[in-house]
Amino acid sequence: MDTSEIASDAKPETVVVPMSKPLLQRxxxxxxxxxxxxxxxxxxxWPVTQTIQxxxxxxxxxxxxxxxxxxxxxPTFVGVDNYTALFDSTHFxxxxxxxxxxxxxxxxxxxxxxxxxxxxxxxxxxxxxxRGLGLWxxxxxxxxxxxxxxxxxxxxFMFANTTGVINTVLGAFGIxxxxxxxxxxxVIFSLVLVNIWKQTGFFMIFYLAALQNTPRDIYEAAELDGxxxxxxxxxxxxxxxxxxxxFLVIVSSTxxxxxxxxxxxxxxxxxxxxxxxLLYFIFQNLGxxxxxxxxxxxxxxxxxxxLVFTVSNFIVFEGRSEDE
Amino acid sequence: xxxxxRLIALGIVAALLAVVPATMSQDDDVVINFYWASAVEGDLPxxxxxxAAQFEAENPGVTINPxxxxxxxxxxxxxxxxxxxxxxxxxxxxxxxxxxxxxxxYIIPLNSFIDxxxxxxxWFDDFFPAFWANSIDPAGNVWSVSFQRSTxxxxxxxxxxxxxxxxxxxxxxxxxxxxxALHTSDRDGLQIPVAGNFPIWMFQSFANAYGAPLTDGDPTxxxxxxxxxxxxxxFLTRIGMSVEDGGFGVGPMGGSAWxxxxxxxxxxxxxxxxxxxxxxxxxxxxxxxxxxxxFLPSGPAGEDGTGYGSPTGGGNLYIFDDGSKSEAELQAAWxxxxxxxxxxxxxxxxxxxxxxxxxxxxxEIEPLLSLTEEFPQYAVARDQLDFAYxxxxxxxxxxxxxxxxxxxSNVISGSVSLDEAASVLENAQAQIDGLLEEFN
Numbered sequence: 001m002d003t004s005e006i007a008s009d010a011k012p013e014t015v016v017v018p019m020s021k022p023l024l025q026r027x028x029x030x031x032x033x034x035x036x037x038x039x040x041x042x043x044x045x046w047p048v049t050q051t052i053q054x055x056x057x058x059x060x061x062x063x064x065x066x067x068x069x070x071x072x073x074x075p076t077f078v079g080v081d082n083y084t085a086l087f088d089s090t091h092f093x094x095x096x097x098x099x100x101x102x103x104x105x106x107x108x109x110x111x112x113x114x115x116x117x118x119x120x121x122x123x124x125x126x127x128x129x130x131r132g133l134g135l136w137x138x139x140x141x142x143x144x145x146x147x148x149x150x151x152x153x154x155x156x157f158m159f160a161n162t163t164g165v166i167n168t169v170l171g172a173f174g175i176x177x178x179x180x181x182x183x184x185x186x187v188i189f190s191l192v193l194v195n196i197w198k199q200t201g202f203f204m205i206f207y208l209a210a211l212q213n214t215p216r217d218i219y220e221a222a223e224l225d226g227x228x229x230x231x232x233x234x235x236x237x238x239x240x241x242x243x244x245x246x247f248l249v250i251v252s253s254t255x256x257x258x259x260x261x262x263x264x265x266x267x268x269x270x271x272x273x274x275x276x277x278l279l280y281f282i283f284q285n286l287g288x289x290x291x292x293x294x295x296x297x298x299x300x301x302x303x304x305x306x307l308v309f310t311v312s313n314f315i316v317f318e319g320r321s322e323d324e
Numbered sequence: 325x326x327x328x329x330r331l332i333a334l335g336i337v338a339a340l341l342a343v344v345p346a347t348m349s350q351d352d353d354v355v356i357n358f359y360w361a362s363a364v365e366g367d368l369p370x371x372x373x374x375x376a377a378q379f380e381a382e383n384p385g386v387t388i389n390p391x392x393x394x395x396x397x398x399x400x401x402x403x404x405x406x407x408x409x410x411x412x413x414x415x416x417x418x419x420x421x422x423x424x425x426x427x428x429x430y431i432i433p434l435n436s437f438i439d440x441x442x443x444x445x446x447w448f449d450d451f452f453p454a455f456w457a458n459s460i461d462p463a464g465n466v467w468s469v470s471f472q473r474s475t476x477x478x479x480x481x482x483x484x485x486x487x488x489x490x491x492x493x494x495x496x497x498x499x500x501x502x503x504x505a506l507h508t509s510d511r512d513g514l515q516i517p518v519a520g521n522f523p524i525w526m527f528q529s530f531a532n533a534y535g536a537p538l539t540d541g542d543p544t545x546x547x548x549x550x551x552x553x554x555x556x557x558x559f560l561t562r563i564g565m566s567v568e569d570g571g572f573g574v575g576p577m578g579g580s581a582w583x584x585x586x587x588x589x590x591x592x593x594x595x596x597x598x599x600x601x602x603x604x605x606x607x608x609x610x611x612x613x614x615x616x617x618x619f620l621p622s623g624p625a626g627e628d629g630t631g632y633g634s635p636t637g638g639g640n641l642y643i644f645d646d647g648s649k650s651e652a653e654l655q656a657a658w659x660x661x662x663x664x665x666x667x668x669x670x671x672x673x674x675x676x677x678x679x680x681x682x683x684x685x686x687x688e689i690e691p692l693l694s695l696t697e698e699f700p701q702y703a704v705a706r707d708q709l710d711f712a713y714x715x716x717x718x719x720x721x722x723x724x725x726x727x728x729x730x731x732x733s734n735v736i737s738g739s740v741s742l743d744e745a746a747s748v749l750e751n752a753q754a755q756i757d758g759l760l761e762e763f764n
Contacts, residue, residue: 069647271737
């Protein structure tokens, strides 16, 4: 049947032009998003814009006029000089920054690559009926409840070179202890260990919730088809957990980039920046007005890294999701 | 709608109630915002509240508003973050921050206040001269007044020394000999806390003792590449290196951590340690052996024991003014500085915290007088001041200290070998000279 005929034979409908909505009604959507917009602008867009602008300036030095009044210095535009200085090995920050950047990327990657599979493993382990289930779940989760600075202090006590628990236990077995936070080759691994210990329970809860929301009938069907545990895990569970994993990769990497407290309590970035991370390094260089151009440049790099990390994860995970 | 109008009206009234008393107190009183930082524990807010009450009773019309601003670093960052006209009037800041605040015109010189004092000269002379070194610029301007000062000192396990029949070392050779004699598989002979992010303080004592102070009164000059500096660094690094690797084998490789060092000492896991005098009270309370204190052993500089190299440390009182403060406000700020640095308060503060009281006369009055009679160890740091050097300070102090701390950590931790140490110091010197170029 030719539908165009019906269309041409049909009586033309009267087009009713709606009267313009009252002003208030038209404004409602804007009013509703206004608080969020104001907050996002005030606490995100405006500071980021200011930071980017300051990263391209050299701060001016304040002086005093004849009456003794303080006259703030005028910043000078320097383009990308503050950025290039950070990678110039003859510059006082350029000698250190690349190492700190490498540490941060390693720390973040290690936390994600080791921490998330561990969290998934724990979730799979306790997502089944077993004796003392509540105790197991609490055992895996309690590290999340500890304040970060408190947890770091516990580890400072564990890692202590001469009086620490780990070296004392090792010594009891005749094994010589290690300088966990003072050895340049070991320190970054010690920091990764503490971070994984602290965060894994938190990530586990998300995996556990996702596992408990997966439909049972799919698993029953897989069982009927003769799928073994690992086959089911690989072909069913992991794809079903993809969205959760995307969320956790972004959250865990963001947390890793933001690590400050545990460095303050454990090693303060030492020795020789082998145990230093980007945000803590920025914090360490705050104490001078003259440094603010570099500090802002480092902050922009940190924000950029986080953006790249987040967007690339979206592309990888979402792209694979659409393929299937 | 009526409800919303009522709510807004209530909010306005509440805001007025909050603002009006503050405005009234501003009309009546001069309010001094006093930012304080400290590196020791105790009921310090309570003590400052008492001091403020005492001062306010003696100075009607002045209100002291003590604000705890965290560590020295946090206090400095807070003031810088407050922008061009910070709220602070008086602050306790590191003695080493002087040129940072001079350079950005935050603080004011105090000479005119001292000149107007009836007994200004006697007042000035009653402070230990070593402490003034970090307060006065080469032109003679006084920028700060000592409040809570410290110095590194050597703590030793006196019982162990008596058991082994070893004399307390007075120079570096004796120090290593004693450390090697007392070093066992479960006890370090000597721990020096240079593993943290602040090795520069302890290192200064070696650089000074080797005859190459990092700074010498001129804030535009810093020396980090002298042959003596390298010798001092090699000596300090070898303390933690094994004998097989050419070290003395008497302490942890890379030095000990700051907070761990007193714990290791009181636990009997270190026979001798270098630490701040501020740790004395805690160590005396925790150790179950007799705690001995001595000057840091001397190095090759000078002769007959004159190569002592201990720097001073701790915090001074600064007055902040962007030029907008009234004479009454500045006078009240100065009066508060004079009050806090009085012999009575210094005696009390020193006894309460373990900091070295800055006034000579404060050691002759209570409570410090009784304390030093009961624990003569407190007086050792005071007596060491006769040989003390200024603490590191220069223009671009924060950046230069970061450079020096980083390179010291590189060498001491073994990240860079001793063979490469000379070039590391040269590179660092080039960076430092670059930063100071604009001041020369």
